[in-house]
Amino acid sequence: MLIGLDVGSRAAKAAYYSGDGYEFRIVSSQNWEDLLRDKEGVVVSTGYFRKRVPHDFNVTEITTAIYGVRRFIKRKVDVIIDIGGQDTKVIDIARNDFRMNDKCSAGTGTFLEYIASYFALDVAELAKLHRLAKCAAPINSTCSVFAQSEIVSRLVEGYTKEEVIKGVHHAFAKRIAQMVPKRARSVAVIGGTAKNRGVVEALGKELGVRVFVPEEPQVVNAVGAVEYYLAREGER
Numbered sequence: 001m002l003i004g005l006d007v008g009s010r011a012a013k014a015a016y017y018s019g020d021g022y023e024f025r026i027v028s029s030q031n032w033e034d035l036l037r038d039k040e041g042v043v044v045s046t047g048y049f050r051k052r053v054p055h056d057f058n059v060t061e062i063t064t065a066i067y068g069v070r071r072f073i074k075r076k077v078d079v080i081i082d083i084g085g086q087d088t089k090v091i092d093i094a095r096n097d098f099r100m101n102d103k104c105s106a107g108t109g110t111f112l113e114y115i116a117s118y119f120a121l122d123v124a125e126l127a128k129l130h131r132l133a134k135c136a137a138p139i140n141s142t143c144s145v146f147a148q149s150e151i152v153s154r155l156v157e158g159y160t161k162e163e164v165i166k167g168v169h170h171a172f173a174k175r176i177a178q179m180v181p182k183r184a185r186s187v188a189v190i191g192g193t194a195k196n197r198g199v200v201e202a203l204g205k206e207l208g209v210r211v212f213v214p215e216e217p218q219v220v221n222a223v224g225a226v227e228y229y230l231a232r233e234g235e236r
Helices: 029-035 061-072 109-118 125-132 144-157 161-177 197-207 217-232
Strands: 002-007 011-017 022-028 042-046 079-083 088-092 097-101 186-190 210-212
Touching (some): 002 029, 002 217, 011 029, 022 217, 042 061, 042 217, 061 079, 061 088, 061 217, 109 125, 109 144, 109 161, 144 161, 186 197, 186 217, 197 210
Parallel strands (some): 002 042, 079 186, 186 210
Antiparallel strands (some): 002 011, 088 097
């Protein structure tokens, strides 16, 4: 068995491959050991803690993102946007380059968690409310402190909760779009945040390009770790 182990800042993901396909499991980062319990095989690690967990090989998230997206999306993609809990990576495949936002929570999954908690919502509920909005409230900041101030102001002005959330998603997308090369024509979005269709829709509008989301966006890097190993061994 091959095990792709992606231990990030918030969640740990495993992709188990035995030749007949993949099985996946996701737990919190603190419980990553559960992903290896009763499992034997070659472990290929990636993510924030790739060098701290037991592994036979370790590889960067940049590489695993590329291999994972190739497995899930059977068409040419110019850029991969990997939205993590603590950082967001924009990978320019054509130029073999990347940019990363890791200075604060702006443009990361943690920012959206903060917004959800302000409204006493689960993060998954943000996309549902986004779809109910008639317009997007004007939100300019993706700094947690300043964004909350703007949110309060918009609510006082009469915007609905749904419209404010849609505005937050567009502000979030605009922040990320600034890192994407202008020549990009197709983009893949991965990471747990890609499950939020409101963010994906906002990114598509801000970028003006087609945005692809893999069927299982949160485990792409774990799968990519296995795919990298298979290619390395000449099995792909």
